[in-house]
Amino acid sequence: MEDMASHLTSREEQAVKEFIETVNDLRLRRNAGPLSWNTAVKFMMARKFDVHRALALYEVHEITRVREGLIRFDPINEPLKSELETGKFTVLPTRDSTGAAIAIFTANKHFPIASSHQVTLQGLVYQLDVSLHSVDTQRCGIIFIYNMIGSKYVNFDYELCQKILSLLKGAYPARLKKVLIVAAPLWFKAPFKILRLFVREKLRERVFMVNVPQLSLHVPIASLPRELGGIIPLDHNAWILHCLKSNTNCNGDLCDISSLPTSPSSGMILYQAYEVLMQNGNSPLSDGETDEPEDFTSFVHEKHNSEKREKEVEVLKQKQDTVQSPCLSGPDILLEERNGINDPILPSANYEEDLLEGGTKTDMTLEEFIQHLCKLGRKGLYEEYADIKSKSLEGTFNIARLKHNQPKNRYSDVLCYDHSRVKLMFPSDDPSQDYINANYVDGFQQKNAFISTQGPLPKTFPDFWQMVWEQEVLLIVMTTRTIERSRAKCGQYWPKQKESSAEYGEFHIFNNGVEHFKDYVVTQLVLTNLKTDISRVVVHMQFISWPDYGVPHSALAMLTFCDKVREQQVQALQVLGSEWKGHPLGPPIIVHCSAGIGRTGTFITLDSSIQQLEATGTINVRGTVERIRFQRAHSIQMPDQYVFCHLALLEYALSRGLLQDVDLSGFDDSDSESE
Structure with a gap:
């Protein structure tokens, strides 16, 4: 491996020292060995x-690893x-005019079945790790060519494409200079148009769909193999032999398993690193476009918003003694006050009729x-x-x-409406006994199809399970x-391990089996x-692939999860048979995240x-939201x-x-009509 020290400026060396x-x-606290200088340089270069x-x-x-x-x-x-040995992925011995390495994935050699x-990504990352030994590759980056010449639909794996893009752009220590999709068939172009909308704007600008002659506009012919209109012979076997000699430890030097977090959701490395940097007087990330994953920016964003929200809630509390108004979240509070609105707006008398009719003037084919x-465009949807958010809240929050x-509310500014709240059954009519932070929410042509609620707190575990029992919930x-x-989003209100149990109030819960899938449990x-x-x-x-304060990189996993949820509800109803006398689609499905408004909504x-789309062939996202x-404030x-809901529906269609x-x-143009 090349020595990095001689290639760095004094400023760069100082930055590497700070990083390492x-x-x-952090690694020392976890009894892990030190990160090597050369490995640290790779992350810093990227x-x-x-x-x-x-x-x-x-x-x-x-x-990700x-x-x-x-x-x-x-x-x-x-x-x-x-x-x-398939040669579906390889790294060329040549470079482009800027010095970037050239990697090629040949689609017609890939068969998803x-x-x-895991194996496909292992083959790709194993070779990239070797390629990244080069200082030139670290500094100049990688051009990724997705060669679709002669490929058929049987070779295509939508989810794998999304994983490769996400890995290269946000989860691998190499600069991704360009993605060149060569000779894309017609059947690929439609799903790709949707896929690219889930990719962050900076990466979208680097993705090009080209034919073979156009490829030379991005990479010199002298650097391309003959299969792509170039002049060099492709010797994949020689490259793999080089990989075997270069990477004899078979772990690479980028991923030290002794230092890995025990859970992909732990987030401890980032959280502690951020705190250390702030203690050393470093400023947080700028508001400009960056390459870091969304989880990091949302962490900083969440920290700022939480502090701002707490201040706004304090302002509200000071005014509650003189002004009786609905409890709104911070930004909505300020908006309502500017508009001079003090009285709550009561629910529309025609709401239920509109719901059961199942169609409105704003439904679209x-x-x-x-x-x-x-x-x-995207800005217009914003x-x-x-x-929608600026409209006055349609109810009160007195209870x-x-x-x-x-104390039963997880967040002091996320409360539930009086008119749609779920009431627990108690002998008395005392509203302090029947309260739980949960609202009924209607589905398409189904009243009370869902119960939208917050992530249970330890003190509300008994109430949560009482609600499950009384509402005859199956799912x-x-x-x-x-x-x-590193922050609590929800209490562990169910026994997590198979054949374990727990008791909360008057209810005993036994774990009768756990199945782990890639995106859900x-x-x-x-x-x-x-x-x-x-x-x-x-x-x-439990869906585990959705980042807090954000959206998934692709709707595919969420769409699959939605299907599984519906399948499970149908199966549960079939088991009940004639015992269930209610709506044909079953009792309410409880849905929650942390506050019960963002991901839940x-x-x-x-x-x-x-x-609605399946039943009528129409869509009305705005009306649905x-x-x-109307039933769960701020959903x-x-x-x-x-925006995600709109793009996900296209992906579903x-x-x-x-x-x-x-x-x-x-859709993403800055000069769209929405400006």
Whole structure:
């Protein structure tokens, strides 16, 4: 391996020292060995010697390696040996005019049924690790060519493409200079148009769809293989032999398994690193476009907003003695005060009729929906969301604000409406006894299809399970982890390990089995009422691939999860048979995240919109969001969540064959009509 010290300026050396000191301090606390200088330089090179961004990359890189099984490589044994021999991925011995390395993925050599994501990614990362030994590659970056010449639909793996893009841009210590998609077939272009909208803007600018002659505009012909219109012979076997000689430890030097977090959700490395840097007087990230993963920027964003929100809530508390108004979140409070609105707006008398009719004047066909998106663009949807958010809240929060009930709210500014709240059953009519931070939310043509609630607190575990029992719930959907970025998002209200149990109040919960999937976990729970000794089965489905204060990089995983949720509800109803006398779609599905408004509202919006699309062929995202917010205040917490729902529905329509193609060119243009 090349010595890095002689290639660095004094400023760069100082930045590397700061990075390695911070990282090694954290590794020492976990009894892990020190990070090598050369490895530290790779992370710093990838983020232009910005210590904050390099630390963020360091964390997400290790988490990704654990999640995808990219820790140990065994290139001389199966299955990795055969994967490397296919030659589907290789790194050329040449470079482009800027000095960037050139990596090629040949799509027609990839067969998803024969090679798992893990093995395919192992083959790719194993070779990239070797390529990154070069100082030139570290400093000049990598050009990634996705060669689709002669490929068919059977070779295509949408989710793998998304994983490779996410890995190279946000989770691997190398600069991704360009992604060149060569000779893309027609069947690829439609899903790709949706996929690229989930990719951050800075990466979208570096993705080009070209034919073979156009490829020479990006990479010199002298640097391309003959298969791509160049002049060099491609000798993949020689490259693999070089890899075997260069990477004899089979672990690479980028991922030290002794230092990896025990859980991909721990977030401890980043959190502690950030605190150390702030103590040393470094400023947080700028507000400009950056390359770090969204989790890091959202951590800083969340920290700032939490402090701001606390101040705004204090202002509200000081005014509550003189002004009786609904309890609003900080920004909404200020908006309402500017508009001079003091009295709550009561629910519309025609709301239930509108719901059960299942259609409104703003419903759109798929063609109209696409035209709507093209007209508004991303910025226009942001403005549409801002308009929704600016509307006055349609109800009161009197019960949630009672002194005895305030400790039952996870967040002091996320309360539940009086008119749609779920009431627990108690002998008396005392509202301090029947309160739980939960609201009924209607689905498409189904009243009370969901219960939207906060992540239970330890003090409310008994209340939560009482609600599950009284509402005859069959299914709980959880869209958060209990701990995210070292902060409690939800209590561990169910026994996590198989064949373990717990008791909360009058209820005994037994874990009868756990199934782990890539993006979610399914747990079979047996809920027993200790007073009556009657038991019921409740299924707990936890989605684990959704970042807090953000949206997934692709809707594919969430769409799959939505399907599984509906399948599970149907299966549970079939088991009940004639015992269930209520709505044909079953009792309410409990949905929660941490506050019960952001990811929870997004899930319910997406599920309800899918039901409407399947039943009527129409879509009305805005109307759906407005209906949900009418019952659970502030649902859909961020504009990106609102945009995500629109793009996810397009992805759903494409995946189900409801659309053959879609053109959203200009959706992200700065000069769209929405400005």
